[in-house]
Amino acid sequence: MDKLTLQATLPDSPQKDALELAGIATHYINAKGQQESIPLSVRERLFAAMAASESDFWQDIDHSPLPGVTIFYAETEYRLPLSRPGAYQWHLQLEDLSMALMADAHQYSGSSELDESPIIILPPTLPLGYHLLTVTQGDEQWSCRIIIAPQRCFIPRPLVNHTKLWGTCIQLYTLRSETNWGIGDFSDLKQMLGHVARRGGAFVGLNPIHALYPSNPGSASPYSPSSRNWLNVIYIDVTTVSEFQNSVTAQAWWLSAPVQQRWQAVRATDLVDYPQVMALKLEGLRHAYGHFKNLDDQHPRVSAFNDFLYNHGESLQKQAEFDAIHAYHAAREPFMWGWPAWPAEYHDGNSPAVRQFVENYADDVRFYAWLQWLAHGQLAECFTLSQRQGMPIGIYRDLAVGVTDGGSDTWCDKNLYRIKASIGAPPDPLGPLGQNWGLPPMDPQIMVQRAYQPFIDLLRANMRHCGALRIDHVMSLLRLWWIPYGETADRGGYVMYPVDDLLAILALESQRQKCMVIGEDLGIVPPEIVNKLQQSGVFSYKVLYFEQTPEGQFRNPADYPAQAMATISTHDLPTLHSYWQAGDLDLGERLGIYPDPEILAELNADRQRSKREILTTLFDNGFIDENPQEQRADVPMTPALSNHIHRFIASTGSLLIGLQPEDWLGMDSPVNVPGTTVQYPNWRRKITVDLNSIFDNIEIVRLLKAVQSTRDS
Known part of the structure; x- marks a missing residue:
């Protein structure tokens, strides 16, 4: 049955054959392991979200004798x-x-x-x-x-030779240093790379550094970007930009007492003050740009910028146009959070109003393109440094699962991104309404129609200047939980994606860019994707807290798979110290996440059991001398116990391990509390000490030596 035949049968609502052709699942396995049906009414609403109208979806086909794209393995x-x-x-x-x-x-x-x-x-x-x-x-x-x-993704030679590597996973914005402007920047990343490399580390992993909103800096979640194809310009180190250094005006501004006071104020906070940091940086960069504009057309930096504009073409132009238009409207109305809040004539990225704006404010558009050039240049310097220092991976970047509905990616391409739906997760025992992440999905039908070019472009943009790419919610290659606009997550359903084609392209781009792939496969993982990821050379993601047998025992080091990265915790989970003291549960109670006392009591009891099981596993594997069965019930977290747990992770069979500085420092506060918005300052908490102090700490030095020694053994 082809689309034309189907269209004739769909006067009021799509038939079941049409829904299946669109990839809308009829059922799924829930968190309890039971099959659950997706109501027909929900599936019909998801079908409607795939296009402005059924006629758009079931448009006439050209009766081509061959498909628009075909993929073969070599x-x-x-x-x-x-x-x-x-x-x-x-x-x-x-x-x-x-x-x-x-x-x-x-x-x-x-x-x-x-x-x-x-x-x-x-x-x-x-x-x-x-x-x-x-x-x-x-x-x-x-x-x-x-x-x-190719059949498999790129894997660095040390991993092919089964050399066990370690690195650190950081949230770049949390870093403190003697020079940054109240937020970690690319110069801080250089410092971190140097410190880790000198201690035998193979990589520094980053939070997503995708483009956010320079004119709405309060929207700070790295997992809710404006664009996944461009960079967050807040990470530019302004003081190292040559035009800033060489501009008399910029230096006079920088050394003035009011600016120095603002600089000291944003550095002194324990939370990143995004509005003040962005305002300060944009002022400094505007001064630097004024100097850049006066350079001769033959100046090497002008030529390099022009090459950057040419090589990145329309994608860069549209990102710069979006940021310039956003800045224009936000300066006149502070609540212009994204393009849906702009005047209607600007909602279409190719409208006459947009074209007129670009003509009238060409210099502002060029400024935002220049910022992307600076950001890419500084990130490239970081990666080059890591390679010079002999790090087998260097930098690993993180690809968020989607983009926000008000950002530049959706503004540029409303056919690819379906803004009448958002993605999330189905209900589970701790979240009876599921999760709605507020991110519009990419339409798999449009991806195929375009011969997967959007996916190819996305991978190329994120495999640039790094040795590994972590794909958040890697199950999205197989399926995504779509939620009709205005509904809660329990009224959603799964939409299937062409997983075999996407994995083949992932392998091709991985080999071309010499960039390995790590898939974040936590949560409900469909069994059909597990083998596909393994066979494609995608590394799994193993978190200590979750690595338990069905009987509740924690896995021994030898039971961790080789093709994986093992960690103690992640950005969405409590730090080691907080986990051990159940600080996350206390915080959740204060924030109203656990309103049911019985559920909270069960969680606390389970935490106590988990701690005892971790200690048992440490004892059974020779990491501690005292039998936990002979110790008191509540063993406190100490630097020594933290060291033992780090050595345990280092001893696992997983070829990669990623460690968090927060765990070295014994920090309690998380960077993110899932399920909260204004209740908690997500994505703002800084590290408690500056970079040099971390690596001057004798306890941390010993811990990292122990990790390196354990990995080598």
Whole structure:
């Protein structure tokens, strides 16, 4: 049944065949392991969210005899069936034109026999990449993107050789230093890389550093970005920008008493004051940009910036336009949080009003593009430094699962992002209404129609200047929980994604960029994706708190899989000290997260049991000498116990481990409390001491030596 036939059967509501064709699941396995049906009414609302109208979704197809995109794994048989009978001529244009010129042109052209079920057999020597197949029959011609992908993602040679590596996972904004402007920046990242490298570490992992909102800096969640294709300019170290250093005006501004007072004030806070930090940085960068504009057109930095503009084309232009328009409206009305709050004539990124704005305020648009150039340049310097210091991975970046509905990505592409829905998670025992993350999903049908170019662009943008990419909620390659606009998460359903195609492209881009992949696979993980991720070379993500057997015992080090990164905690979980003291449960009670006393009592009892089981596992594996069965019930967290737990993680079979500075410092406060908004200052808490003090701490030095020694053993 094709789309035209289906359209004729859908006068009022989509039929079940249509819903299945759209990838809307009929049921799923819930947190209790039971099958649960998704109501037809919910599935119909999700179908409606996929397009402005059914006619948009079931638009006429061109009756092409071949699909718009076909993916083959390398060294398999490249046989492409055609859906219409007849004889065809075909030609394959290789992605690499130089390779095409060197190749025998005859092997990349051919014909199929007159047949009821014709098949094109492509040559077995095709290189990896994105090629274009053109098929002709008489006066008609069609095209298809042919993707040849490797079987597995890139894995650095030390990991291939089963060398166990460690690194640290940080929230960049939390770092303190002697020079930063009240928020961790790319110069702080350089310092962190140096400290970790000198102690044998292989990487520094970052929170998502995607573009947020320079004109709405209070929207600070790194997992709710404006764009996943561009960088958060707040991480620019203004003082190292050459135009800032060389501008008399900028230096006079910087050394003035009022500015120095503002600088000291934002540095002194225990929480990042995003509005004040961004205001200060933008003022300094405006002064620097004034100097940049006066440079000669032949100046090397001007030439480099122009090359950056040319190489990144429309994507960079639209990001800069969005930021400039946002700044214009926010200066006149502070509550302009995103494009849906702008005047209606600016809602379309290609509207006459937008084009007129770009013409009238071209210099402002160029300024925001210049900021992206600075951010990319400073991040590139960080990665280059890590490679010079011999770090096998260097930097690993984090790819958020989606973007906000008011940001630049949705403003630029309302067909790809379905703003009549948002993504989240289904209900579970601790969250009976589920989770709604407020992020509009990418439409899998549109991704396929565009031959996966949006996904390819996203991977390339995030694999730039790093040796590893962590994919948040990696199950999104298989399915996402869609929630119709205005509904709670329990009124949602799963929409399926072309997981095999996406994994093949992930492997291809990973190999090209020499960037390994770590998949955050916590929560409800469908069994069908576990093997696919493993076979594709995607590293799993193992958190100590969750690594328990069905009987509640904690896994022994040897039971951790090799193809994984093991951690003690994450940004969404309590620090080690807080976990041990149940500080997260006390905080949750104060914030109203656990209003039911019985549930809270059960959680506290489970925490006590988990602590005892952790101690038992440490004892059984020789990390502590005292049998926990002979100790008092509530063993406190001490530097020595923290050291033992860190050595335990270091001893696991997982080839990677990631450690948090908060756990070295014995910090209690989390950076994020899931399920809260204004109740807790999420994504703002800083590290308690500056970078140099962390690595001058004798206890931390000993701990990291113990970690390195354990990894080497």
